[in-house]
Amino acid sequence: MIEFFNILRFIAENAIIVFTFLIFGSYTILTVFSAMEMVHYMRKNSFVDYDVLLTSPLAPSISIIAPAYNEGKTIVDNIRSLLSLHYNNFEVIIVNDGSTDDTIQKVIDAYDLVKVPFVYLERIQTKPVKAVYQSRNKAFKNLKIIDKVNGGKSDAMNVGISFTDCQFVAIVDVDCVLVDNALQLMVKPFLEEQSYNRVIASGGVIRVANSCHIEDGRIIDIRLPRKYLPKMQVIEYTRAFLMGRMAWSRLDGLLLISGAFGMFDREILLKSGGYSLNIVGEDMELVVKMRRYMAERNQPYKVTYIPNPLCWTEVPEKRKILIRQRDRWTRGNIESIFMHFKIFFNPKYKSFGMLGHPYWFFFEWLAPIIEFLGLLYFTIIVILGFHNWYFFFLLLAFVYFFAINLSYFAILFEELSYHQYKKRRDMLKLMLIALIEPVLYHPMVLYSSLKGNYKYLTGEKSWGKMERKGFVAEAGKKKTK
Amino acid sequence: MVAAQNIVSSKPRKQKILCGYISHSMLAKLYTETIMVPYKKGICLLLVFGFWSLVFVQNTSAQDTLPTSPSDSLTVESTQTTDRSDGRVSIIDRFFQIEPFRTILSKFDHNIGFIKFLIILVTILFFNAIFLFLYILLNRAVKTYLRNRNEKLRTTYQSELAYYVSLDEDQPFYFTNLNKRINREIFVEELISLHKSLIGETALRVESLYFEKGFDRDSLGRIRSRSWSKKAKGFRELAQMNVRAATKEILQYTNSSNRILRMEAQLATVKLNSENPLAFLHNLKIHLTLWEQINILNTIQVNNIEIDSLDDVMDSKNHSVAIFAITLCGLFNHLKSWPKVLEKLNHSNPDIRLSAIKALAIFNLIENKQPIKDCFQADVIESNNTKDGFLQEKLTRNKLVALDALEQLLSKDDSDFYMNIFRNRNEDFNVLKKSYQQFIQIEPAASQMLRDGIMELQPALKMLKDYFEYKNHAK
Structure with a gap:
């Protein structure tokens, strides 16, 4: 019996240690790749004049599609922000997904909208469209509002995609703030590769807008969030976007383009079936589906990623909402991983199948589970008295310092590239927050991942309510102060 | 005039060094002079890390590592930190003779190799975190210092240049300290911007000032540099200042595999080669991307360059070049x-046909009608005969x-022509929609003609009929 127990201990300890080193090794490799990609991008970008797109007759058409559900508080400003983007050939389509508040009425009043006849081919089956509105004011001629029966975010986006004739579609969360030249930056990768290697999707960096000064849908002053939870998410977002996704872009294994802002080749989007309904991770699943569509037809393609901070979004400030959001993200990851398990280590899908999918399987899905099992194992051996505190603290120090190093590298990348937080105090705060983030924030993320796994197993598919303060409220508060 | 004289005679203020006090700018200056490029620092860091790993691997390869069997993990191994056979003490052993590492190591009685590895790793990570912390802070100070310095120089040169262009040609003028490399770089940037x-x-x-101060030599030096970014910068400067003598040298980079260098060379050639700005297209072996096309078109438009014959x-056998020329x-x-x-x-490539149709649409000649209709019919036949979804998509477009x-x-x-489109059961919905819209404009009896059997054949037409009738009513 003791012998058996010793064998179990041996296997468990070594498995956890090997897994830890594998995951940290992969993070190190990703850091190196993202540094290479970042240096390359920054040098390349110093020669680019994006303004040529503002007047060029060759600039391709882009449709910005933003689904809206009960966004009455902010919708008018958000649309104004989208309409003021710098590009010469674009339209804004807001899909009102059966809001129960005054969203549609507010937009009708603010933009002088009237019902117009419409006809389009429903290339993806969706809930029925009730009406289409366009403005009588010529200044808003590129604005279209589609009012439809409630069918969820994916359904709303699918309506917009079917409705437009533009070559590229930019999917935007209506409550995000895009930088003025976001479309110019995002469309460039499509123009650079077009003929011989089709770019099917492009993503950009999402940044945390909490406590930033926003007026009329534009970022006026970038500030570090005042509250601790969003501050920690700043570090997490910087790590994920500037390090993780940049590296995956270089390795051609990018599986996820954030639902907050991404640009897609409309034709491939439609051919691959658009957004899947009744899932919670529709953004990741879409990219995987599009990649599969191209790979299975032996068509050369590319999914690109640009490190510019293009989109600013509000992140949860309350622990409960954060956990709800992350639990949903976890379920989304699991859905995409298992719905497309055919890709797993399948050489047909090249680096996407051999690297990207397995990475998500082992290090995004499995890692929190193994971490939890590790903690459980440690508790058991402490109870049984088999523990070695010295070894525990040594391993803990290793994990802790590795995490801090990763965060500091992410902050360094940010400093050397876009340098968004101009105040020295903000950056210092960020670096100090990085010291407590592994202890205070990580357990929360771990807990939500486990919760997400549990919910997935029990078949729960709810989105959960995501409360937002709204940028208008933030700006208003500032003015009254 | 007095103000101008002040500008001319003004000299950069010397940094005051106060005893016992090091200002941020001094620290930054010291830093920039000792460690030049930030990312090189990162490489150094990796090298240090790599070195330690190598040392560790060399020292522990023959020694104890992870347990290989269950019994190993329970066996108490000797804690020997043995000297090598040649009597020399290894770096690792020396490391573990230092406190507190010796004490830490003494707390373990097995898996010593792995424990040593962890201790070294933790030590490296700890010092690296401190290093990164300081580096980020220092980098901020450096950036602020450099930005302020450059801004100051920029303002000085902007005023000096503004004054210079207002002077008579024979009046002498002295610019502030153009001997320093950074000053010259900022000066030339301002000169080009002006x-x-x-x-x-x-x-x-301004062009003659560029030559007079020897900036043409600097730019030519840049294009002979090994760094592609310097080369590209050189191309820009030479093109802006119309240094036509450099055209031949720049031309050879129009086929470069580095896409930035290639595009910069193409743009410079368009600007400098006044006789035949697009001559480089004849020899272009690489795909001309849409981004490059947009930039070339912009250069032609901004500089009012005359394009003779295309x-x-x-x-060109390079289809992207042919498409651009037709466009x-x-x-x-x-x-x-x-x-x-x-x-x-009649070209076999649908993309070339597309650009030809677009060009003919701009010409808007009645003679185009039949050839475009023929091209349309050919696309319909090709579309019906192919199962390639990607080709069908192009043909529909x-x-x-x-x-x-x-x-x-x-x-x-x-x-x-339209009735034939409506009879085609495989026709795309958007093609039908556009055709219907045009058909009802030219044919008063459109509804009657469509009712005779075609509506049943093409159910989408019924929907389109309702849509357009409603639209007309709304008008």
Whole structure:
């Protein structure tokens, strides 16, 4: 019996240690790749004049599609922000997904909208469209509002995609703030590769807008969030976007383009079936589906990623909402991983199948589970008295310092590239927050991942309510102060 | 005038060094002079990390590592930190003779190799975190210092240049400290920026200043540099200052595999080669991306460059080049190239056909009508005969553009053309929609004609009929 127990201990300890080193090794490799990609991008970008797109007759058409559900508080400003983007050939389509508040009425009043006849081919089956509105004011001629029966975010986006004739579609969360030249930056990768290697999707960096000064849908002053939870998410977002996704872009294994802002080749989007309904991770699943569509037809393609901070979004400030959001993200990851398990280590899908999918399987899905099992194992051996505190603290120090190093590298990348937080105090705060983030924030993320796994197993598919303060409220508060 | 004299005589203020006090800017200056490029620092860091790993691997390869069997993990191993056979003490052993590492190590009685590895790793990570912390702070100070310094220089040179262009040609003028490399770089940037906003004699004056101060040599030096970014910068400067002598040298980079260098060389060539700005297209072996096309077009438009004939380029075997040439013909309304463009409607490549249709749409000649209709029919046949979804997508796009091109040229005689479209069961919905819209404009009896059997054949037409009738009613 003791012998058996010793064998179990041996296997468990070594498995956890090997897994830890594998995951940290992969993070190190990703850091190196993202540094290479970042240096390359920054040098390349110093020669680019994006303004040529503002007047060029060759600039391709882009449709910005933003689904809206009960966004009455902010919708008018958000649309104004989208309409003021710098590009010469674009339209804004807001899909009102059966809001129960005054969203549609507010937009009708603010933009002088009237019902117009419409006809389009429903290339993806969706809930029925009730009406289409366009403005009588010529200044808003590129604005279209589609009012439809409630069918969820994916359904709303699918309506917009079917409705437009533009070559590229930019999917935007209506409550995000895009930088003025976001479309110019995002469309460039499509123009650079077009003929011989089709770019099917492009993503950009999402940044945390909490406590930033926003007026009329534009970022006026970038500030570090005042509250601790969003501050920690700043570090997490910087790590994920500037390090993780940049590296995956270089390795051609990018599986996820954030639902907050991404640009897609409309034709491939439609051919691959658009957004899947009744899932919670529709953004990741879409990219995987599009990649599969191209790979299975032996068509050369590319999914690109640009490190510019293009989109600013509000992140949860309350622990409960954060956990709800992350639990949903976890379920989304699991859905995409298992719905497309055919890709797993399948050489047909090249680096996407051999690297990207397995990475998500082992290090995004499995890692929190193994971490939890590790903690459980440690508790058991402490109870049984088999523990070695010295070894525990040594391993803990290793994990802790590795995490801090990763965060500091992410902050360094940010400093050397876009340098968004101009105040020295903000950056210092960020670096100090990085010291407590592994202890205070990580357990929360771990807990939500486990919760997400549990919910997935029990078949729960709810989105959960995501409360937002709204940028208008933030700006208003500032003015009254 | 007094103010101007002040500008001329002003000298950069010397940094005051106070005893016992090091200012941020001094620290930054010291830093920039000792450690030049930030990312090189990162490479150094990796090398240090790599070195330690190598040392560790060398020292522990023959020693204890992870347990290989269950029994190993329970066996107490000796804690020997043995000297090598040649009697020398290894770096690792020396490391573990230092406190507190010796004490830490003494707490373990097995898996010593792995424990040593962890201790070294933790130590490296700890010091690296401190290093990164300081580096980020220092980097911020450096950036602020450099930004302020450059801004100051920029303002100085902007005022000096503004004054210089207002002076008479024979009046001497001395610019502040143009011997330093950084000063020269900022000066030339300002000079080029000023030149972009000037025309006529003043622009020529700025050009002559560029030559007089030897910046042409600097730019030529840049294009001979090994760094592609310096080369690209050199191309920009030489093109802006119209240094035509450099054209030949720049031309060889128009086929470079580095896409930035290639595009910069192409743009410079367009600007400098006044006789035949697009000559490089004849020899272009690489795909001309849409981004490059947009930039070349912009250079042509901004600099009012005359494009003579594009007939030869349209025959290029490089399809992207042919497409660009046809597009330019349309955009610049090169009617003399009309026969050549018309010929391209029969090209086997659907992308070339598309650009030809677009160009013909701009020409808007009645003679285009039949060839475009023929091209449309050929696309319909090709589309019906292929199962390649990607090709079908291109052909549908071509058909839509052809319908756009025909819009202004149609008459009642073209009813049959539309009826044929409606009879095609495989036709794309958007093609049907556009065709229906045009058909009801030219044919008063459209509803009657469609009712006779075609509505059943093409159910989408019923929907389109309702849509357009409602639209007309709304008007």
